[in-house]
Amino acid sequence: MVADPPVVEATGVTKRFGSTVALHEAAIRIDRGQTHALVGRNGAGKSTLVSVLTGLQAPDAGVVTFGGERAPRLADRDAWRRRVACVYQRSTIIPELTVAENLFLNRHDRGRGGLIRWGTVRRKARELLDTWSVDVDVRVLAGDLDVERRQFLEIARALSFGARFIILDEPTAQLDGAAIARLFTRIEDLQRQGVTFLFISHHLQEVYEICDTVTVFRDARHVLTSAVGDLPRAELIAAMTGGAAGAGAARRGPSAEAPTVLDVSGASLRGSYTDVSFHVRAGEVVGLAGAANSGRVEVAETVAGLRAATAGTVEVDGSRPVPGSVPAALRAGVGFVPQDRHRQGYVAQMSIADNGTLTIPDRLGPAGLIDGRRRDGFARSMIEKLAIKAPGPELPVSGLSGGNQQKVVMARALANDPKLLVLINPTAGVDVRSKEFLLGKVEEVAESGSGVLIASDELDDLRLCDRVLVVFQGRVVAEIPRGWHDHQLVAAMEGVDLDG
Structure with missing residues (x-):
C-alpha cells in the first residue's frame, strides 16, 4: 500500500x-x-x-x-x-468591513450592471461559517x-x-x-x-x-x-x-526597610475593576495574574497613566500623578512596557535611537532641541546593555525580530531610570532566549532598587515575583507568595476553589 x-x-x-x-x-x-x-x-x-x-x-x-x-x-x-x-x-x-465582506472580499456575486448581490453574499457567508461551526454574525463589523x-x-x-x-x-x-x-x-x-x-x-x-x-x-x-x-x-x-536549559537563581527580594514606591488604594474603574488596593516596595517584584478580561491589564494601565480610575488613589513614590496622564506618570518615575508592542510599544518606521529615547527628550539637548550624537550615543549604550541584535541605532525598529523589538520597548521604559517599572505580558510572542534575557533584566531592575509590577497570565513571567496578586472579575481575590505550584495559581486565576 x-x-x-x-x-x-x-x-x-x-x-x-x-x-x-x-x-x-x-x-x-x-x-x-x-x-x-x-x-x-x-x-x-x-x-x-x-x-x-x-x-x-x-x-x-x-x-x-x-x-x-x-x-x-x-x-x-x-x-x-x-x-x-x-x-x-x-x-x-479589515476592521471597517463586515464579516461577510471580509469572507468574500473581491469574490462578490454580481447581478445585472455589475452590482453586488449583498443578500447572496451574506447567505453564502452564513453557510460557510455554519459548515465550519463558526458562531459569528455575518452582518457585524469585523473590527467589533x-x-x-x-x-x-x-x-x-x-x-x-x-x-x-x-x-x-x-x-x-x-x-x-x-x-x-x-x-x-x-x-x-x-x-x-x-x-x-x-x-x-x-x-x-x-x-x-x-x-x-x-x-x-x-x-x-x-x-x-x-x-x-x-x-x-x-x-x-x-x-x-543549543544548550541545556538551566534554572534561574532565586532572588533575594526587598529588604524589610524598603520604602513603598507604589500605593494603590481603593481604586475602581467602571466596567473593569473594583476596590483594588495593594502596594509595591522598592526592590520588590509584584505580579498581577488573571485571565484576559479579569481587569489586571486595566489596573496596570491605570498605574502607567493610560487610564484614569473613577475612584480611589494611585501614589508613586509619595506623589499622586494626574490620573490618566502618561506624562505625569513619567514625571513621577514610572517606566512602562505595554501589552501590544506593535500598536503601543514603538513607532515601526522610526529608528532604534528615536524609539528608545522617546521618553527622555530633555536629556538629549537644550531648549527642546535633540542632539543627534547624544541620542545615538545613548542608543548605542542601550543596544549593548539589552543585547539588541542590530547593525546600529539608525535601523528602523520594523527591521528587527520580535524579541529585539521588545528589547527596544524595554529600553525605552528604562531610559528615564524609573522608580517603578510596569510591564504587561512582557514576553508575549518572543523566543525562549529573548524571554530569559528580558526576565533577567527585570530582576536586575529590582536588584537595583526599583519596584516592579508585572501584569501577565504567563506563568513564566510570574515565577520571579515575590508575591502574586490574583485578579478575578475585577477584584483582587488572592495574594500568593513565592513558591506556588502551577495548579494553585491557575485555579485562582480561573476562579476555581481546589479545596471546595
Missing part, C-alpha cells in the same frame, strides 16, 4: 537576504491530519520558512511540494490560496469582533478558498486560557475534518498540549523533527537554544 504524500514538504531550502542567510538547506515534512509544531528562537528562520511555504518568497535553492506536486508559480496567487493559508499573529481582517473570533473568521476564509493546510502563527499570544482551550478544541475538530495545521508558538506547553510532531529550527537550519510525546521538554529547549 502506497502511503499518502505529505501535505507539504520542503527540502534543501536556502534563502539569503544580502549577506544574511535566513535559511540554510532547511527541511520540513508535514503529513496529512497532523498538528505540527515549528519552534525556534527569533532569527531561527521560522518566518522565512513561512514566507516560502505561502509563496511570498521564492527560495534561492531547494524544493517545496504540496501533495507531492511542485509548488505553483509565485504569481499564481489563486493556486497558492487553494493549497495553504496563514493566520498571522497580527490580523489581516474579539481576537478569538477574528482568528476563527480568518480560518474560515482560508478554508473557503479550498486550502486544507493552515499555518497558525502565534495564535494564542493575545488569548486568555479559556479562549485558548476553545481554539484547541476547534483545531481538533478541523483535524477530524481533514485539515492539517502548522502551529508556531513560543509557549512550549502548548506544543505538548495540541501538537503531534515538532520541528526545531536553530540558526537558519533544521535541527530535529520528533514526535512530541518522545521529546522531553529539556531536550526540546536544548535543541532550540
Whole structure:
C-alpha cells in the first residue's frame, strides 16, 4: 500500500537576504491530519520558512511540494490560496468591513450592471461559517469582533478558498486560557475534518498540549523533527537554544526597610475593576495574574497613566500623578512596557535611537532641541546593555525580530531610570532566549532598587515575583507568595476553589 504524500514538504531550502542567510538547506515534512509544531528562537528562520511555504518568497535553492506536486508559480496567487493559508499573529481582517465582506472580499456575486448581490453574499457567508461551526454574525463589523473570533473568521476564509493546510502563527499570544482551550478544541475538530495545521508558538506547553510532531529550527537550519510525546521538554529547549536549559537563581527580594514606591488604594474603574488596593516596595517584584478580561491589564494601565480610575488613589513614590496622564506618570518615575508592542510599544518606521529615547527628550539637548550624537550615543549604550541584535541605532525598529523589538520597548521604559517599572505580558510572542534575557533584566531592575509590577497570565513571567496578586472579575481575590505550584495559581486565576 502506497502511503499518502505529505501535505507539504520542503527540502534543501536556502534563502539569503544580502549577506544574511535566513535559511540554510532547511527541511520540513508535514503529513496529512497532523498538528505540527515549528519552534525556534527569533532569527531561527521560522518566518522565512513561512514566507516560502505561502509563496511570498521564492527560495534561492531547494524544493517545496504540496501533495507531492511542485509548488505553483509565485504569481499564481489563486493556486497558492487553494493549497495553504496563514493566520498571522497580527490580523489581516479589515476592521471597517463586515464579516461577510471580509469572507468574500473581491469574490462578490454580481447581478445585472455589475452590482453586488449583498443578500447572496451574506447567505453564502452564513453557510460557510455554519459548515465550519463558526458562531459569528455575518452582518457585524469585523473590527467589533474579539481576537478569538477574528482568528476563527480568518480560518474560515482560508478554508473557503479550498486550502486544507493552515499555518497558525502565534495564535494564542493575545488569548486568555479559556479562549485558548476553545481554539484547541476547534483545531481538533478541523483535524477530524481533514485539515492539517502548522502551529508556531513560543509557549512550549502548548506544543505538548495540541501538537503531534515538532520541528526545531536553530540558526537558519533544521535541527530535529520528533514526535512530541518522545521529546522531553529539556531536550526540546536544548535543541532550540543549543544548550541545556538551566534554572534561574532565586532572588533575594526587598529588604524589610524598603520604602513603598507604589500605593494603590481603593481604586475602581467602571466596567473593569473594583476596590483594588495593594502596594509595591522598592526592590520588590509584584505580579498581577488573571485571565484576559479579569481587569489586571486595566489596573496596570491605570498605574502607567493610560487610564484614569473613577475612584480611589494611585501614589508613586509619595506623589499622586494626574490620573490618566502618561506624562505625569513619567514625571513621577514610572517606566512602562505595554501589552501590544506593535500598536503601543514603538513607532515601526522610526529608528532604534528615536524609539528608545522617546521618553527622555530633555536629556538629549537644550531648549527642546535633540542632539543627534547624544541620542545615538545613548542608543548605542542601550543596544549593548539589552543585547539588541542590530547593525546600529539608525535601523528602523520594523527591521528587527520580535524579541529585539521588545528589547527596544524595554529600553525605552528604562531610559528615564524609573522608580517603578510596569510591564504587561512582557514576553508575549518572543523566543525562549529573548524571554530569559528580558526576565533577567527585570530582576536586575529590582536588584537595583526599583519596584516592579508585572501584569501577565504567563506563568513564566510570574515565577520571579515575590508575591502574586490574583485578579478575578475585577477584584483582587488572592495574594500568593513565592513558591506556588502551577495548579494553585491557575485555579485562582480561573476562579476555581481546589479545596471546595
